[in-house]
Every structure is written in C-alpha cells, then in structure tokens.
Amino acid sequence: xxxxxxxxxxxxxxxxxxxxxxxxxxxxxxxxxxxxxxxxxxxxxxxxxxxxxxxxxxxxxxxxxxxxxxxxxxxxxxxxxxxxxxxxxxxxxxxxxxxxxxxxxxxxxxxxxxxxxxxxxxxxxxxxxxxxxxxxxxxxxxxxxxxxxxxxxxxxxxxxxxxxxxxxxxxxxxxxxxxxxxxxxxxxxxxxxxxxxxxxxxxxxxxxxxxxxxxxxxxxxxxxxxxxx
Numbered sequence: 724x725x726x727x728x729x730x731x732x733x734x735x736x737x738x739x740x741x742x743x744x745x746x747x748x749x750x751x752x753x754x755x756x757x758x759x760x761x762x763x764x765x766x767x768x769x770x771x772x773x774x775x776x777x778x779x780x781x782x783x784x785x786x787x788x789x790x791x792x793x794x795x796x797x798x799x800x801x802x803x804x805x806x807x808x809x810x811x812x813x814x815x816x817x818x819x820x821x822x823x824x825x826x827x828x829x830x831x832x833x834x835x836x837x838x839x840x841x842x843x844x845x846x847x848x849x850x851x852x853x854x855x856x857x858x859x860x861x862x863x864x865x866x867x868x869x870x871x872x873x874x875x876x877x878x879x880x881x882x883x884x885x886x887x888x889x890x891x892x893x894x895x896x897x898x899x900x901x902x903x904x905x906x907x908x909x910x911x912x913x914x915x916x917x918x919x920x921x922x923x924x925x926x927x928x929x930x931x932x933x934x935x936x937x938x939x940x941x942x943x944x945x946x947x948x949x950x951x952x
Contacts, residue, residue, distance in 0.1 A: 739833065740880050753784060785831060793824045794824075796824035796825075796858065799856055799882075803836075804820050804839050807838075807839065810924065817841045818841060819839060819841065827859065828870060833857065833858055833859035835861075838856060848891060849893070849895070850890055851889050854923055855884070855887075857882065857884075859881055860881045862875050863885060863887065865887075883914045884911070884916065884919030885913070888900065888902075936952075938952040
C-alpha cells in the first residue's frame with residue numbers, strides 16, 4: 724500500500740523557503756568567517772580548511788546546512804507539539820512529547836520531525852503511534868520498513884502531517900510497522916493541519932476523528948473550560 728500525492732516537475736527551481744533561508748545564512752556565515760581569517764586558512768570546528776580546497780568547502784557548507792535544517796525542523800516540531808497538546812489539555816489523553824528530526828534520505832532540502840507519540844507497553848515490545856511533520860510533499864510506503872518516507876517533490880515547501888503505527892523492542896529499536904492498525908499502518912497523511920489535529924486527538928483519546936470534527940462545528944460550549952476544536 725502506498726499513500727501518495729501528485730509529483731510535480733523534477734527540473735523546476737527549488738522553492739523551499741526553509742532550505743533557501745538556511746542556505747543563505749550558512750553561506751553568509753562562512754563567507755564572513757573566511758573574510759576575517761588569514762587568506763589561506765580558516766578554522767571550522769577544529770579543522771583547518773584552505774580557501775582553495777573546493778571539495779572541503781562544499782562539504783563544510785553541506786554539513787552546516789544539514790545541521791541547520793535539522794535544527795529548524797526541531798523548532799517546527801516543538802511548536803507543533805505545544806499547539807496540539809494545548810488543544811488536548813482539558814481532555815484525558817495519552818499524547819506524549821517525543822521530538823526528533825532528520826533529513827529525508829537522499830535530500831538536504833527536506834526533512835521530518837517527530838513531535839509526539841502514543842505508547843502502549845507490552846511484555847516484550849512497545850506499540851506506538853508516532854506523529855510527524857515534514858516540510859515537503861511525501862509518500863508513505865509501509866513495504867519499505869523504517870525507510871517508509873519518500874519525498875515526492877523537492878522543488879517546493881509543503882508541510883504535511885502523518886501518523887504511523889510502529890512496533891519497537893523494549894530498548895526502543897524499530898521492529899516494524901504495525902500493519903494491523905490504520906491503513907496498513909498509516910494512521911493518516913494530510914497537508915491540512917486541522918485534520919491532523921482531529922486525527923491526533925482521536926488516537927490520543929480512543930475516540931474518532933469525526934467526534935472532533937463535530938466539536939469543531941458545534942455551538943460555543945456552555946460548560947466552563949470545555950475544550951474547543
């Protein structure tokens with residue numbers, strides 16, 4: 724099973740605002756450091772790099788950009804957890820904060836940040852649903868195991884949200900996607916933030932997304948401190 728979106732032309736110019744901003748900042752930082760240093764050397768994290776060594780400079784830029792992209796994605800994940808958790812704070816729920824970011828394999832322009840999860844403890848394993856946000860249009864293919872995520876369009880920025888059911892060992896290592904849950908293990912995949920909220924709320928409270936869709940269109944609650952969606 725593959726949950727897919729439409730792919731646009733691969734030869735278009737990169738329009739990913741997050742990546743372009745990171746790239747500009749990185750180049751400006753390195754250029755400033757080189758300008759302030761002796762002509763033929765600069766010290767980056769304990770290493771001497773020649774301004775004439777193009778390969779070394781490219782690697783330095785790539786590493787700096789990758790790290791900065793991961794940090795930006797962490798910020799996106801942190802913000803999303805805070806906002807989603809706030810919506811659930813008046814309800815009994817199982818949503819836990821769990822933040823980790825990475826780049827999508829083969830790409831420096833796009834990545835993913837896990838920001839929350841639900842956890843069920845069993846004698847020999849954990850059953851979890853992990854909630855993530857990407858900055859690109861993605862496909863989820865459970866047949867690929869822990870490399871289930873594929874970037875469909877590297878030319879633009881598009882924030883998408885998804886939940887995937889996974890089985891972990893007692894040390895937290897990935898064992899597989901739990902294909903008995905959701906749609907072959909995929910709980911949801913959407914670029915609609917509100918739909919992501921409805922699904923996360925439902926999974927975290929053992930209710931249905933429709934329950935929260937109805938709350939979102941219901942008249943203002945008469946009970947003090949009742950949650951609003």
